[in-house]
Amino acid sequence: MNKIRIGIIGAGNIAQNSHIPAYLKQSDAEIVAVCDLKLDRAKEVAAKHNIQYAVGSIEELVAIDEVDAVSVCTWNNAHASAAIAAANAGKHVLCEKPMAMNVEEAEAMKEAAEKNNIVFMMGFTNRFRADSQVIKEIADSGKLGEIYYAKAGWLRRRGTPLGWFTDLSKSGGGPVIDIGVHAIDLTWYFMGKPRPVSVTACTYDKIGDYKTKGVSRWEALDTDNLVFNTEDSASGFIKFENGASMSFDVSWAINGKDTGIFSDIFGTKAGASLNPFTIYGEEQGYLMDSSPVIEPQDTFANEIRHFLDCIKTGEEPMASANDGVIIQKILNGIYDSAKEGKEIILD
Numbered sequence: 001m002n003k004i005r006i007g008i009i010g011a012g013n014i015a016q017n018s019h020i021p022a023y024l025k026q027s028d029a030e031i032v033a034v035c036d037l038k039l040d041r042a043k044e045v046a047a048k049h050n051i052q053y054a055v056g057s058i059e060e061l062v063a064i065d066e067v068d069a070v071s072v073c074t075w076n077n078a079h080a081s082a083a084i085a086a087a088n089a090g091k092h093v094l095c096e097k098p099m100a101m102n103v104e105e106a107e108a109m110k111e112a113a114e115k116n117n118i119v120f121m122m123g124f125t126n127r128f129r130a131d132s133q134v135i136k137e138i139a140d141s142g143k144l145g146e147i148y149y150a151k152a153g154w155l156r157r158r159g160t161p162l163g164w165f166t167d168l169s170k171s172g173g174g175p176v177i178d179i180g181v182h183a184i185d186l187t188w189y190f191m192g193k194p195r196p197v198s199v200t201a202c203t204y205d206k207i208g209d210y211k212t213k214g215v216s217r218w219e220a221l222d223t224d225n226l227v228f229n230t231e232d233s234a235s236g237f238i239k240f241e242n243g244a245s246m247s248f249d250v251s252w253a254i255n256g257k258d259t260g261i262f263s264d265i266f267g268t269k270a271g272a273s274l275n276p277f278t279i280y281g282e283e284q285g286y287l288m289d290s291s292p293v294i295e296p297q298d299t300f301a302n303e304i305r306h307f308l309d310c311i312k313t314g315e316e317p318m319a320s321a322n323d324g325v326i327i328q329k330i331l332n333g334i335y336d337s338a339k340e341g342k343e344i345i346l347d
């Protein structure tokens, strides 16, 4: 069988450290092209991995006939233009999170994917963790009963990324859109993806551009020209059509404990927490906590394997364009609620 030929759009950190290594592990995929605004970066990556084409624009990459599918790994402000151009050129799309800068862009991406009948998958990486898959299986089995409440989040004490992430015009937002997206999406997925109906939230920019010593942070490949005009923490509450609700707390910087990503779901029969992994149940009338014995897996390899399998089978990815749009509605609902100081009703 012919290999699936991949184009990488945006040759920065996540492309070089996660997407490219994960594709290289798959025997049925081959990276044939790479593009970056910085052509030298694209050329360097191409030379390192023996990739045939290195180009400096999205338009040039999607015009390459040999490309069957792309990974969109640019700053957030180019996700929509890259995904739509790729879809219109008939290429399948794996898009890094967040889907887009706003709901309008996300809906246009979904529409382009449907119109061109391509596979569109969201890079909701945390769904592809081995431990997440166990929680999902247990939640879907009904063992937790009705899931009526959940807590999601990720608090970093000092973990503001360096580079474009803090520049609203490139990122679309701060920790809500950067790491909140992971925690909220994962928890919503565990809950069985109920339809969100409203969001209430506050965002803060109280710590800002700190100079704390002795701590490390995620760095975009370019860390010059720094702008800081996003929030650095947020909290809020999401209500769903089925009566369930989710509270969330996220920060890049806050004067409290680092939590890592967390997701706690509460059901009528039992509860489940991702971090640390625990099922809070009952056995023989006793409260009983349990956790599985599972080996860690390469999450990005799982994600990219699923993308390739969906291309081969035509099956809808488990992180679909529709899921991306719904999560985008929640993310932008959070920002709208914080700005307007009121609950936002989602359609």
Ligand SMILES: NC(=O)c1ccc[n+]([C@@H]2O[C@H](COP(=O)([O-])OP(=O)(O)OC[C@H]3O[C@@H](n4cnc5c(N)ncnc54)[C@H](O)[C@@H]3O)[C@@H](O)[C@H]2O)c1
Binding pocket: 009, 010, 011, 012, 013, 014, 015, 035, 036, 037, 038, 041, 056, 057, 058, 073, 074, 075, 076, 078, 096, 097, 098, 123, 125, 163, 164, 178, 219, 220, 221, 222
């Ligand atoms: N799934 C995860 O856990 C995870 C982790 C980190 C980052 N990300 C996401 O990956 C994306 C990239 O983040 P990063 O940390 O690699 O950033 P980065 O700055 O290191 O890399 C982005 C690259 O895209 C290039 N680029 C920007 N706009 C472009 C355009 N219009 N055309 C071509 N190239 C363009 C930049 O020059 C840069 O080389 C972001 O959307 C981010 O949210 C996801």
